[in-house]
Amino acid sequence: MxxxxxxxxxxxxxxxxxxxxxxxxxxxxxxxxxxxxxxxxxxxxxxxxxxxxxxxxxxxxxxxxxxxxxxxxGLFDGNNASAPFYRYQAKDRPESLGTEYKFLTKAPFEVTEVTTKTSEDSSGKIEMVTLKGKEKQTIRLSFQSIDPSEYLTLSQDEVKVGQSKGSYYESEGPAKVSRLIWIEGDTIKYEMEYMPGGSVVTLSKKDMIKMAESFR
The missing domain is CATH 1.20.5 (Single alpha-helices involved in coiled-coils or other helix-helix interfaces)
Structure with missing residues (x-):
């Protein structure tokens, strides 16, 4: 140029x-x-x-x-959307539980109704507590003392709740039922089942373990 x-x-x-x-x-x-x-x-x-x-x-x-x-x-870790958790003040904790069992402090809905029941199986007495929400969401809890020498088969998906061994199961379909069982110290068996009722909120394995680890 x-x-x-x-x-x-x-x-x-x-x-x-x-x-x-x-x-x-x-x-x-x-x-x-x-x-x-x-x-x-x-x-x-x-x-x-x-x-x-x-x-x-x-x-x-x-x-x-x-x-x-x-x-x-939750798309990157294989789960659906995680449920919101509410701090649950266990004012309705059944007296029959005494101090032997822990009780949840977080729930995926605001609890509006609490019922209790006692039953028994071959391993002994079972304390059962049912929590319900406004949309008929339901959490069923069971508490049982077991003999450390008793062999329990946890045949579903093996998981860890804190340091305790457990198993997880969920049903198919939109009204998914999630169930988690875990054993603490070889002497206490906890079982927790969640049903969405009229709510669209389902719980993943991660959600169920989070709720179980809130037991105090």
Whole structure:
């Protein structure tokens, strides 16, 4: 481009004198040299940086949205959306439980009704507590002292509740029933079952373990 600028400065009318150029030839050469831009140097300048930065910004925002949204919904760890948990003040803890058993402190719904029942099987007495919510969501809890020498088969999906061994099971279908059994200190067996009732909230294995670990 510097050479072209210099050439434009040199190509005055007197440059052509005495070299055999006709008037037409001189005019054509001067017009070409003094034009704003030679066609051979013409190129398209397209602003590519701004669109590229915009694309990268949008892509980054979408990635963050998908990641945090997926994490919140539990899509990246194989679970459905985690249920909200309410702090449960166990004021209706059955007296029959005494101090022998722990009791939950978190529930996936606001408890509106509590009922209790005592039954018995071959291993001994079972204390049962049923918690219900506004939409007929139900948690059934059972508490039982067992003989440490008694062999119990936990045949479902093996899990850990804290340091205690347990098993998890869930039924198929929209009205999924989730069940968790675990044994503490080889002497206490806890069983917890959740049914959604009229609620759309189902509990995953992760949710059930979270609730079980709230027992105090």
């Amino acid at each position: 510097d050479e072209l600028k210099q050439l434009r400065g040199l190509m005055k009318e007197e440059t052509f004198k005495g070299h055999g150029f006709t008037n037409k030839m001189r005019k054509n050469i001067l017009n070409e040299i003094h034009s704003k831009r030679s066609k051979s140097f013409t190129y398209n300048k397209k602003p590519i940086l701004a669109p590229l930065m915009s694309f990268l910004f949008v892509a980054a925002c979408l990635s963050l949205f998908v990641y945090f949204g997926g994490t919140q919904l």
